Amino acid sequence: MFQLQSKMKFFKQIHCLIITRAFSVNTPNFTKRWVAPTLRELRHRRNKFKSDVFTARNTFLEWNYNAEIFAFGKRLNEDFNMKHLQVAFIDISYTNQEQHRQTTLEFDPPLNMQNNRELVEIGEKCISDYVQSYLQFSLPKCPQEGIIKIFKWLTSEEMLSNISLNIGTKDLTLCAENCPSQKVLRDVFVAVIGALSKSADDRKVYNFVRDFICTQLNQKDLSEIMNFDNAFEELKTVCKKREIGEPTPRLLAQNAAKTVLATNYVGVYGNQKLLGKGFGESINIAIEAASIDALCKIYGIQYNRKTFSFDLQS
Incomplete structure (x- = not known):
């Protein structure tokens, strides 16, 4: 990891040096012939490193997971129970991976780890209750078949994973893959709603669902x-x-x-x-x-x- 960061820093320094030399005030007002192919080669090498290695944020030296979890709740302006919020970011694939690792290493007794399955079920119920009530109130003339279609669009995996990604859950998610999939991001977002349901009253939970899910209907045909x-x-x-x-x-x-x-x-x-x-x-x-x-x-x-x-x- 340190070698990769050093190489990327070296490429950036070389790039700045080339630009400085190519456009120096001591040279005529034209670009040197060697600049373009050199920049193309450096870009090719940078892209090669980026495509081979995905740098997860939690691998950085200054990463503080507990502080990031606390800051996540404050960014959303919600008072989460920190224990429930931490569990919301633990996917079942991560606990299965850790249990397999403990079995391989012969841990005795094995550590008991929680995952967000229970919180996902609670969050799904909260989303279903409020979103359907909101749609029926806002669209009184729309038949039940139409309400169901709009509800499925609002709560689709693509929609919820996009919301989850944009509120910053990707770097905090613990899963078996280095880069969380759409399903994992969707489950984490629903589990966050479940954690809020255990930490606050129903009014705050429903307002949270309204602000992050129902607002996706704005200016939608x-x-x-x-x-x-x-x-x-x-x-x-x-x-x-x-x-x-x-x-x-x-x-x-x-x-x-x-x-x-x-x-x-x-x-x-x-x-x-x-x-x-x-x-x-x-x-x-x-x-x-x-x-x-x-x-x-x-x-x-x-x-x-x-x-x-x-x-x-x-």
């Missing part, structure tokens, strides 16, 4: 999450259930027909009222776009709806 496969058929079903009337598509305008720049403007009507409108290269595509627009208005998820309120208290 919900129609993309809903992913309407056959919008016109779904619109027929919805109109029948809500007694709106049979939806009827009508061509409102057409431009450049039978050319590559053809544009069709279609509106969908029900009970002689305009439900939605949309554009398309063909009439069928325009009907689908108009049906999606109509469904978004019926469900209350259109793009010009009232924005989500993130000041709601639990």
Whole structure:
């Protein structure tokens, strides 16, 4: 590790020296011919070292794990129980690895290590309870199928791991791999919520979930999450259930027909009222776009709806 840092420092010093010599005030106003190939070679060598070795933050000499755990809680402005917060960062793969190592070294008795499985279960319940309640309150016209789709998008592994990465859990996570995977980062974030549930009251837990998870809905096009496969058929079903009337598509305008720049403007009507409108290269595509627009208005998820309120208290 020390040799790698020394080599990287040496490359940086050489890079600065080359730049200084190439652009010295004592030389004419042009770059030396040897500068470009030398810089390319140095960059190639730097990239080679970076790709071969991943430098984890906890391998640095000045790393203080307990201080970093304490600072993590203070950065989030939450009062965690330090014992629960430390357990939240211990993945089950790390405890399995340590138990295997103790068995190999014949520890007697073996050390009993905790992992974050219990905290993950508690955190998942907190997320499920609050996020679904928040969505049902904020989108009262949206059907339960739509609420479930939005909930799955908000609590997907990719979303939660991205939130976890951005609040700084990567360097604190203890797992078998040197670089935590998406699943490990997701579990750590959920376990942090579980640790907060054991350290504070429900109001703080729900506010934490709202601030970090529900805010991902800000300026998001919900129609993309809903992913309407056959919008016109779904619109027929919805109109029948809500007694709106049979939806009827009508061509409102057409431009450049039978050319590559053809544009069709279609509106969908029900009970002689305009439900939605949309554009398309063909009439069928325009009907689908108009049906999606109509469904978004019926469900209350259109793009010009009232924005989500993130000041709601639990």
